[in-house]
Amino acid sequence: MNVKRLSKYVIGRVAAGFVMVSVSACSSTPNLTDDFTSVGVRPPSDQCSVDPKSIADAVSLGNIDGRGACGIRNGWQVSAVGGVTFSTPARIRCQMVGATNRWIGKVVQPAARSAFGERVVKLRIAASYACRGRNNKRGAKISEHAFGNALDVSAFTLASGRVVEVEDGWNSGGKDSAFLRQVHGKACGTFTTVLGPKADAAHRNHFHFDLGKHGRSGKGKYCR
Numbered sequence: 001m002n003v004k005r006l007s008k009y010v011i012g013r014v015a016a017g018f019v020m021v022s023v024s025a026c027s028s029t030p031n032l033t034d035d036f037t038s039v040g041v042r043p044p045s046d047q048c049s050v051d052p053k054s055i056a057d058a059v060s061l062g063n064i065d066g067r068g069a070c071g072i073r074n075g076w077q078v079s080a081v082g083g084v085t086f087s088t089p090a091r092i093r094c095q096m097v098g099a100t101n102r103w104i105g106k107v108v109q110p111a112a113r114s115a116f117g118e119r120v121v122k123l124r125i126a127a128s129y130a131c132r133g134r135n136n137k138r139g140a141k142i143s144e145h146a147f148g149n150a151l152d153v154s155a156f157t158l159a160s161g162r163v164v165e166v167e168d169g170w171n172s173g174g175k176d177s178a179f180l181r182q183v184h185g186k187a188c189g190t191f192t193t194v195l196g197p198k199a200d201a202a203h204r205n206h207f208h209f210d211l212g213k214h215g216r217s218g219k220g221k222y223c224r
């Protein structure tokens with residue numbers, strides 16, 4: 001090894017050592033590549049057609065920068081939409097606020113009127129923004145939840161106080177089942193991804209709704 005190459009080698013070793021030190025200094029942060037992959041995934045835009053404040057109890061969060069590819073552009077903290085309260089405030093991007101409002105108005109309330117003769121007043125929110133892979137699996141593709149582009153709902157509370165849970169109601173065969181199958185099936189007109197107990201075991205107890213892009217055109221739908 002000549003002097004020039006040696007100095008390069010030393011600098012390389014020093015640089016590598018520095019990187020190792022800086023990584024170990026924040027060792028509480030898990031290795032990104034072990035958590036999920038964001039290869040080929042484009043974050044959604046921050047475009048929005050409706051002002052969330054006109055349809056929801058919502059506070060602007062601006063842009064949230066998360067770990068790796070995670071983050072929300074034009075994010076909102078939402079505690080009610082279309083007169084329906086959320087069990088816990090959801091962090092979602094602007095377009096999801098409008099889509100949720102449309103789904104509640106066009107699908108959820110008509111389905112509740114037809115099945116129970118009353119309206120839904122509350123949604124139990126199982127998840128919103130979360131920096132993770134799909135189905136919380138390590139190494140899986142990054143989830144739309146990581147962009148604030150998804151909402152999980154596990155139960156609906158009616159004005160009378162009756163609670164309709166996805167897990168118990170889906171196969172109950174009664175009114176609950178009819179209602180849940182309506183709000184799930186017709187959600188595909190509003191969201192681009194709709195998952196429920198029919199999809200897989202991970203969704204046996206909640207519905208997942210998102211505005212992710214599918215297919216080559218980006219205009220496909222995935223509803224199960």
Ligand SMILES: [Zn+2]
Binds near residue numbers: 127145150152207208
């Ligand atoms: Zn989900």
